[in-house]
Amino acid sequence: MAFIKKKNNETKKNGTAEHTLNTPQELIDFAKKHCIELCPLDVSALTKLLNIKMRLEPLKGDDSGCLYKDKKTNEWIMLINSQHHQNRQRFTIAHELGHFIKHSGQNDFFKDEVFFRNNESNIIEVEANKFASELLMPKETFESFVQNNSQIVSEIAQYFGVSAMAVRIRAQQLGYKGHNL
């Protein structure tokens, strides 16, 4: 029954906090300050906190998502493919957050298809991928988990709520070698 008793102002307008956020670590600190779950990072709550409107809906073909500024309302809108696996959606959200934090000053439309392509040469896409990896799998937490809990890729992936492919790429970035870590 759609009878809304109170307008939920809980996450409303955090001023222009996003302008002071530049790195994945600063975004994680921001999330921590607002009591957002950190592991796995609740990227949906973080998106809301940044006043980005997120819509999960079926997108064409291999489209993962996009981020754009609505010209009418001036709001930032993030579209995420609702037909993708939740882990893939999480990476897409983190990737779009990367665009929002790092590139929204230069551009107001970002469209994303398949990530992790070997031949990715677009610098802002490379940056957004790296941002997403670091946001979802922070270096210290990643190393600590590998050292103290498990070196099996599927278990690491489950812990961080990402795909096995995302774990392998993050592991490479951090200098790990081998099939498992």
Add this chain to the structure above:
Amino acid sequence: MNRYCYFPIIKTRDAELNAVSHLPSDIFDYILPVYELTKSRKNKLAPDGDIHKRMRELCGIHNKRPFILDVSTNEKYMNMQIENLLEPDNGFNEWQYFLNTYNDFNIIPMIHIMENIESIEVDKFILSQLTKNKDLAVRFPLEIDSVEPYVNHITHIINGKQKLYIILDAEQLTERNAVGSEGKIKEHLAQLEKYRSENIIIIVAGTSFPKSVADYGDTEGDIPILEEILFNNLKRMGVYYGDYASINIEQIEIKGGTFVPRIDIPLESEFFYKRYRRKEGSYQRCAQQVVLDERYAPSGIWPNNEITLAKNDEASGISPSFWISVRMNYFMTTRVLLRMSK
């Protein structure tokens, strides 16, 4: 002129959609369902239940037939997508956007009401739908002291341009609260008298279907249909009949386990049921006992066929969910026939 005589409030779960999909066309023509959009069943790809999957199913069943669309605010059936649809910002912009996505279908949107009667967001939403020549619906729980100020405000904006379906929702009816609910509805109806017009359709809805039949008998029993009685007491006041299509308000989707097989047959103001544990004959025995009951009057509709199949140990489904679909379909068909006969 309103051609609909029956307004069931239906959650978009598997059992419910299956029931609606089996309605005969000549019965469906008189039904304007009010769907409470719920998230879809969890699966590996969509662990949080994509609502667009539900919409595709719903639109596939309805094609061009109109339906009223509301969203479920029951936490069990909500997800982030549904929460978004309830965000009031910019005239319920997310709700508008969602409705626009399904513009090819004949959807009558529910107005999300806010505590603040003169909310600018509600006004903006209504105006946005009027520009699309959309009829609108609004649903009030009985706990609201007075619905009149809301209706006054909404009808003022609509200004007779489109139809407005007003649903007075008594929700779960019990022997204990039925009289109180009827009194409250009468108060609301008296207040709404001055708004009566061809374009204002007032519906009274509720359900008395119990969560469990434990109080009515082990192998057989009768369950009263209080919503039917409520309607019969109010119909002189120019209201239309609504209900929850024989679903308990708190009913959760049953996933098997220790349920006792049961077949429910709707009569005018009560159900009778037959109920036998799996080792005592299960659905086959339920069906056999139903057929032997002199109150059972088959008319060749889908539930009758399913009961015949079950009687012959050829049941199409042996899950509680399947037999809920059968009951719902049977119940909805009988409600239309009852309305048409009077």
